[in-house]
Amino acid sequence: MNTETGRVLVVDDDETVRDVVRRYLERDGHQVRLVGDGETALRLATEWKPDLVVLDLMLPGVDGLEVCRRLRERDSIPVVMLTALGEEADRVLGLRVGADDYVVKPFSPRELALRVTSVLRRARTAPAPQPAEVLTDGTLRLDTGARRAVLGDAELALTTREFELLEFLLRNPKQAFSRAELLSRVWGWEFGDQSTVTVHVRRLREKVEADPANPCRISTVWGVGYRYDPAE
Template sequence: MKVLVVDDDPTVAEVVVGYLERAGFDTAHAADGPSALDLAAAEWPDLVVLDLMLPGMDGLDVCRRLRERGPIPVVMLTALGDEGDRVLGLEVGADDYVTKPFSPRELVLRVRSVLRRVAGPVAAAVPSVLRHADVEVDVRAHRVLRGGRELSLTAREFDLLCFFLAAPGRAFTREELMRRVWGWEFGDQSTVTVHVRRLREKIEDDPAAPRLLVTVWGVGYRLEVEPGCR
């Protein structure tokens, strides 16, 4: 599988590319946003490792522009402790993030984890077609319709939606969602919050007053069995 590494620090890029290649990935490297977009257009990668801080065009803009061209998994590199940047990265469509300084081995594991989710590990455990209210998911085709209109979901949003659709009426904590959807035993639970918010923006009439994917105060989230009923 091909991984595009986008980082303007030649030392970091060299280490990341080296570890990914030893792990069996085909890699390409870009030192700035425009070069990354050109490389992606020439040969669409299976995943992008994207530094948030880039000269000229930052990682958020690169992620947005990649998403405009098509669905693609993104693992974003962010500064240690900068929660605002991590949340922004998730909001524009990053599937995961790793904070600097980081372990190259951990990064390789995160890349593999995201690619496994893209292949549908959560979806594989549920029926091939899921329906709830006006939302329909064709799991095998990786296609989501709402009211007959196709929605564009990231790999993480798709897995999260499938997970909820497979267990309507059951409440899940953020910790449980991180473990069962993300495959993480620990991590920043704001990741779940951001993805739930993004999912609501796509499946709810009014994301600020959700009727499908509701908050269970003191617990987590639940997909309503009968949408609209409180």
């Protein structure tokens, strides 16, 4: 199976944008379907089963955030979100509900096509296998074979990416990593918006830190990025 091409559903209420995106994606070998509203997008996602969705945030009726949330309830289909310039809060919300990446309007169609290829490749290519083991840090236990994380007596509800990020940090304690390095090592992306990492670190802190505002495990290294500090 080609890891770089697939069935792509493009959801945008602007017909011109849809057509331009379609031409660039088809040029790269993708099969493309176009829709202009959220309800139709959700129906077609069920019927056609795309490999990836390019999703505009601002849609008539059901907006892009709600579409992304409902898609994530069904399965782990990759989503690349389109957002308006300057709407940082909306982009962060998109990442929080499960978008894999986003592109800011007005955007380069070529850049979007490259993002689609990168996200598809990552979704289909298994990471280098690590030995199954139980990683521990104080009362935090991560069973990499069973894909379970437990803090004290409570099991943590981690997304796939949160689990992978926490596993990487536990395997590499006391080392500072930039957001670009984490994007490459955990996400497998050589380019992409680094705020993706910021959002996932924030979400992870909310689940593993006693006080997320003053983290002890996942520390910020100013001017560099993040470091995992094991409990003494």
